[in-house]
Amino acid sequence: MKRKLILVIALLAIVGIAASFAQKSPLTGDKKETYYMITFLSGAEYWQGCFLGFQEAADQLGVTVKYTGTPEYDITKAVTVFDQVVAMKPAGIALACMNPEPFIEPINKAIKAGIKVVTFDTDSPNSNRGTYVSTDNYSAGVSAGKWAAQKIGGKGAVIYTLRPGQLNLEQRLAGFKAALEKYPDIKIVANGNGEGDTAKAATVVGQMLQAHPETNFVFCANGIEMIGAANAVKEANKKIPVLGFDMDNAILDQIKADVAWATIAQDTWSMGFWSLMSMYTWKHSLLSPMTAWKSGGFAPLPQYIQTGVALITKENTQEFLMRPKKAADSWGK
Amino acid sequence: MEINVKSEESSHGADAQQTDAGAGLRRAWQALRGIRSGPLVLLIAAMVGIFWVLSPYFGTAENLSTTALGFAINGIVVIGMVLTLISGGVDLSVGSVLAVVGIVTARFIDAGIGHEFAVLIGFAAGLLCGLVNGLLIGKVGLNPLITTLGMMGMARGASFVITQGTSISLYNKLSPAMTYVGSGAILGVPMIVVAFLLVAVVGDVLFRRAGAARKVFYLGSNEKAAILSGLNVGRLKIGVYIFSGLLAAAAGILTICRFKVATPLAGNGLELTAISAAVIGGASLNGGEGSAFGSALGILMLALIRNILVLENVSVYWQDLIAGIILIGAVLIDHMSHQRRTR
Numbered sequence: 001m002k003r004k005l006i007l008v009i010a011l012l013a014i015v016g017i018a019a020s021f022a023q024k025s026p027l028t029g030d031k032k033e034t035y036y037m038i039t040f041l042s043g044a045e046y047w048q049g050c051f052l053g054f055q056e057a058a059d060q061l062g063v064t065v066k067y068t069g070t071p072e073y074d075i076t077k078a079v080t081v082f083d084q085v086v087a088m089k090p091a092g093i094a095l096a097c098m099n100p101e102p103f104i105e106p107i108n109k110a111i112k113a114g115i116k117v118v119t120f121d122t123d124s125p126n127s128n129r130g131t132y133v134s135t136d137n138y139s140a141g142v143s144a145g146k147w148a149a150q151k152i153g154g155k156g157a158v159i160y161t162l163r164p165g166q167l168n169l170e171q172r173l174a175g176f177k178a179a180l181e182k183y184p185d186i187k188i189v190a191n192g193n194g195e196g197d198t199a200k201a202a203t204v205v206g207q208m209l210q211a212h213p214e215t216n217f218v219f220c221a222n223g224i225e226m227i228g229a230a231n232a233v234k235e236a237n238k239k240i241p242v243l244g245f246d247m248d249n250a251i252l253d254q255i256k257a258d259v260a261w262a263t264i265a266q267d268t269w270s271m272g273f274w275s276l277m278s279m280y281t282w283k284h285s286l287l288s289p290m291t292a293w294k295s296g297g298f299a300p301l302p303q304y305i306q307t308g309v310a311l312i313t314k315e316n317t318q319e320f321l322m323r324p325k326k327a328a329d330s331w332g333k
Numbered sequence: 334m335e336i337n338v339k340s341e342e343s344s345h346g347a348d349a350q351q352t353d354a355g356a357g358l359r360r361a362w363q364a365l366r367g368i369r370s371g372p373l374v375l376l377i378a379a380m381v382g383i384f385w386v387l388s389p390y391f392g393t394a395e396n397l398s399t400t401a402l403g404f405a406i407n408g409i410v411v412i413g414m415v416l417t418l419i420s421g422g423v424d425l426s427v428g429s430v431l432a433v434v435g436i437v438t439a440r441f442i443d444a445g446i447g448h449e450f451a452v453l454i455g456f457a458a459g460l461l462c463g464l465v466n467g468l469l470i471g472k473v474g475l476n477p478l479i480t481t482l483g484m485m486g487m488a489r490g491a492s493f494v495i496t497q498g499t500s501i502s503l504y505n506k507l508s509p510a511m512t513y514v515g516s517g518a519i520l521g522v523p524m525i526v527v528a529f530l531l532v533a534v535v536g537d538v539l540f541r542r543a544g545a546a547r548k549v550f551y552l553g554s555n556e557k558a559a560i561l562s563g564l565n566v567g568r569l570k571i572g573v574y575i576f577s578g579l580l581a582a583a584a585g586i587l588t589i590c591r592f593k594v595a596t597p598l599a600g601n602g603l604e605l606t607a608i609s610a611a612v613i614g615g616a617s618l619n620g621g622e623g624s625a626f627g628s629a630l631g632i633l634m635l636a637l638i639r640n641i642l643v644l645e646n647v648s649v650y651w652q653d654l655i656a657g658i659i660l661i662g663a664v665l666i667d668h669m670s671h672q673r674r675t676r
Contacts, residue, residue: 042649066646071653074601075592077639080403084643087396101504102592105516126504164498165598 026286029063033283034090035276039121040078040098042069045248046223046268047096050120053272054094061280063091073166075099082106092116092279094133094272099167100124116279118301120271122168130282130299133274133307135266137168140309141175141221144243144264147311148180148217151241151261155185156216159208161194161201161225169221172245176219189215194225201228202235209236218242223251223263230260252317262313270307278305370615370627372670376663377634384637388644396640398523404636405529406584406591407606408629411614412536413580414607415628416546420573421553421620422470422477427581428603429488430462432596434585436492439501439595448508456582462488463578464571471570481574485604492597500596503589515590525587529629532580536625549573554621610635613663634663 037054039047051067058065068085070077078098083106085093093110097103097119107117107127120133148158158180163169180186189212192204201220209215209232218233218240220226226244233240241261244251254260278301281287287300384391410427417424438455442448466484469475507515517524540546552559552569560566581600589595612618613634614627638659642652 067649068643068646069649071649072602073598075596075599076403076406076588079592080399080639081643083399083402084396084640087393087399088390088644099500099592099594099596101500101502101594104504104593162498164493165496165500165596167500170498 026284027061027280029061029280029284031062031064033063035063035065035092035094035279036085036090037065037067037094037272037275038078038082038085039067039069039096041073042067042071046246049247049268050096050272050275053269053274054276055272056269057273057276057280061276063276063280065276066090069096073098075102079103079106082110086110086113086115089113090115091283092118092276094275094279095119095124095129096121097124098122100126103127116283118275118278118282120275121266128299131278131301131303131305133271133278133305135307135309136304137171138175140245140264140266141172141177142179143175143309143311144172144219144245145176145179147262147264148176148219148241148243149183149186151243152186152217154183157187157189157212157214158217158219159190159192159205159212159215160188160219160221161192161204161229162221163194163196163225166196172221176221194220194222194228196222196224198224198228198231201225202232203228205229205232206236209233209238209240216240220244222246223248226260226263227251227254230254234259247312252312255312255314256317258314262311265310265312267307267310274305274307370624370630372667373614373627373630373634373663376666377630377637380634380637384641384644387641390644391641394521396644398521398526400636400640401526402523402591403639404632405523405526406587407603408529408610408632409532409580409584409587410600410603411607411610411628411632412532412625413577414604415611415614415616415623415625416536416540416549416573417477417577418608418611418616418618419540419553419620419623420549420570421556422570422573423481423608423618424466424574424577424581425478425481425604426462426466426484426488427577427584427607428600429485429492430459430578430581431585431588431600431603432492432598433462433488433495434459434582435589435595435599436495436501436597438586439503439589440495442503442506443501448511452511452586455586456579459578459582459585460575461578462581463575466578467571467574470574471567489597496595496597498597500594503593503595507590507593511590514587515593525591528583528587532583533625533629537629540625545569545572550621552620556620606632606635609660613660613667615667635660 035058037051054065068081070081075098079102082095082103086106086109093115095103095117100123103124104127107124107129110117111128116130118130118133123132123134125132160173160176162173177188180188190208192208194201194204205218205228218229220229220242223244223246226242227250230242233242243261244263247263247265251263255263282299282301289300290298390396410431414424414427434455437458438451441451441454462484466481469480470477514524519527548564548569552564552566556566588599610631611623611628613631614624614629616623616628638656642655647655
């Protein structure tokens with residue numbers, strides 16, 4: 001009797017294992033399952049890195065991904081495009097929120113309609129988005145401040161450029177300034193509006209250098225302004241380290257050529273990759289961190305996925321060169 | 334012309350009922366050609382038809398309501414813009430006034446001073462911007478382009494100064510009435526769209542019936558004649574820019590009701606969208622021409638183009654190029670159809 005029971009159990013086990021082998025892996029998706037990536041200032045090289053990760057995750061899962069957004073920095077247009085994509089009822093949307101509040105209701109409505117929404121790069125924390133995949137801009141700014149202080153040995157005069165009103169840049173600057181407050185011998189002597197433009201940043205940095213010849217460090221919260229700032233320093237025949245944010249091949253070239261000192265790069269590939277993986281595992285109910293997440297109305301994902309930053313100087317540019325750009329080719333039709 | 338010939342032929346050979354239908358169609362066509370915005374109505378109808386076939390999502394209630402919400406607030410600004418164009422001027426400050434009014438209103442709401450009062454102050458801020466524009470242009474005689482460009486910088490700058498670059502969050506701080514205006518709906522039509530329709534219809538009636546509006550048309554088509562015939566041109570111009578400022582203020586307040594946040598970059602670039610819409614709708618940059626109805630159609634057309642580009646997932650790199658081509662194409666068709674009519 002006992003032996004018979006063991007035999008039956010063994011048989012059942014074998015059948016079970018065989019059946020589970022025959023079953024399709026839950027990580028094999030359907031080409032009809034479509035996920036969108038939506039950003040503001042669409043088309044910027046920065047998003048290509050994000051979409052590359054998004055695309056590669058999609059290739060592994062066998063689902064379809066699409067990219068769209070608004071070329072302008074305009075919140076009305078950004079929300080409209082999001083709503084229009086929601087009307088098409090895709091499986092999920094990875095969204096870079098230009099501004100947190102306006103997206104709260106649109107995101108909640110989309111999730112209610114069964115669309116999995118995660119945010120990346122920039123968040124809408126009070127919405128019901130599944131997770132937020134990003135570098136925390138404030139702590140990235142803090143890192144920038146620390147690296148800057150190290151570079152100039154804890155004393156000197158710092159100038160920076162900014163673009164008023166652009167939230168992610170404001171957060172980086174807030175972190176940067178907070179980090180420098182710990183160094184009593186470092187003074188921020190001036191700042192100027194770079195307007196998100198290379199030429200304007202060059203002009204304003206050139207003028208600040210005139211007014212403050214003691215300047216020994218220049219910080220820009222984005223890459224576009226950093227290129228302008230670095231050239232202004234060069235044109236003034238000065239040797240002042242310029243630290244920027246973001247990474248593209250033009251910025252890397254500037255660093256390699258010693259025009260700029262360094263840049264702080266976010267891991268855009270990971271933002272895209274983990275955005276899609278999050279939505280897919282959520283959509284297919286592959287996560288069960290708590291038994292009642294569905295009835296409790298929680299997203300089963302980690303609240304925040306930190307993708308981190310790296311300091312790129314002349315010594316390590318090679319390691320960060322972008323992969324062949326297939327991302328841009330797969331954008332849209 | 335071709336259409337007329339064909340329908341004539343078919344009506345001869347067919348039975349009486351068909352003749353009636355043919356004549357009715359022909360009459361409708363003549364009537365459409367008769368009104369200034371007729372060709373634009375046909376063009377938009379054709380676009381809707383094509384888009385409907387192109388995308389299965391285009392005709393869904395959700396997509397249409399979303400698209401309408403997307404242009405409604407801008408549409409209110411366009412009605413103000415077209416009056417400045419009719420008067421022979423232009424108001425480049427509308428986007429910045431929208432932003433600063435939103436910020437001022439939000440600041441006062443944030444200070445807990447009472448929502449109605451905050452909204453009133455917001456409108457007062459819009460009125461003030463319009464009044465300054467109007468005084469400088471109408472009384473001092475400065476150029477409208479430069480004056481409103483200056484106001485554009487001042488209003489945007491004031492938004493930055495007041496906020497120090499950050500946004501003012503109004504989440505859970507709006508009154509129920511403001512929340513309803515921002516996200517409520519009547520019979521499925523969002524309140525903001527209702528507000529736009531109201532402004533467009535009232536604007537259209539006023540532009541065509543009100544004596545003051547007729548004077549603005551007169552002023553725009555020939556300023557010297559208007560002065561010689563004893564019109565108080567300065568006061569008219571002040572009125573025109575106050576009208577535009579107030580509508581921009583309304584748009585600014587609606588924007589914070591909708592998004593529950595006031596951002597200093599709101600309405601960035603709106604002035605160009607508004608001018609495009611007004612010109613598509615038949616306004617002339619030389620003054621004396623334009624209509625509220627046409628401008629509303631203009632902003633609708635721009636929104637439809639953007640919508641189909643998203644629905645068809647056209648590459649973001651192509652979007653601006655294609656939108657620009659369609660825009661020039663539409664203006665060309667409109668222009669040529671009018672030329673033929675006046676010939």
